[in-house]
Amino acid sequence: MIQRSAIVPHGMEFIRDDIGYAPGVLSGNTLYIAGQIGRNAKRQLVEEKRQQFIQCFENMKAVLHTAKMDFADVVEITSYHTDMRDLPLYMEVRNLYFAGCLPAWTAIGAASLCGTAGYFLEVKAIAVKSS
Template identity: 80%
Template sequence: MTTTKRKAIVPKGMEFVRDDIGYAPAVLVGNTLYISGQIGRNAERQLVEDRRQQFIQCFDNMKAVLEEAGMTFSHVVEVTSYHTDMRDLPLYMEIRDLYFGDCLPAWTAIGAASLCGIPGYFLEVKAIAVKT
């Protein structure tokens, strides 16, 4: 029986996720990176309250995870976004396009009553990236 080699990806400043909450911001298996849902929490672990800035923070957090794994947004092949208000989709797409440019991934958007069980979070984004 073979065991798949996997590596937790934990960027600097996200160590608390592994230690306090008990999960990795991402897991690398072979050339595939599975990125956990990223939320609009800054380096001080504080909710970014402004909606636009919170969306930017989600993608900045994802960028940190990708960079720690030696990847960029061009490696992302699939994204799932969770929204507490689906009317935010135009804002989401505007911010997403700033990070992805012309390398758009497959995408699924899901409405959610709440995120993280904490009021004030509007967006969570998880992704899969592949380094070829």
């Protein structure tokens, strides 16, 4: 049996309790971060696009910090975009968090996210904790 632990930052308990999954799962020294969206701590969609992108990465940062990791530990990202023309904005925001330590990256176009209008981005990641 694989040993693993759920990573649930303070304020994200509703994801585990109401929706039924963990924002992150730590297995050994590898952290799998579920898709993070631009929803704030009050569970509200951040409507302005750039701020929504920032919120995605702030949510990811909360998962990383709960696992005692940071963005330098992230080795792979997959981003889902409702409009691929947003890639320059996405890269600008991403680079605020990954200064000097860019991970592997795959960008995927998606017709919709969360089944709700207004979400522009979802980002999932894999991080590896250094020994």
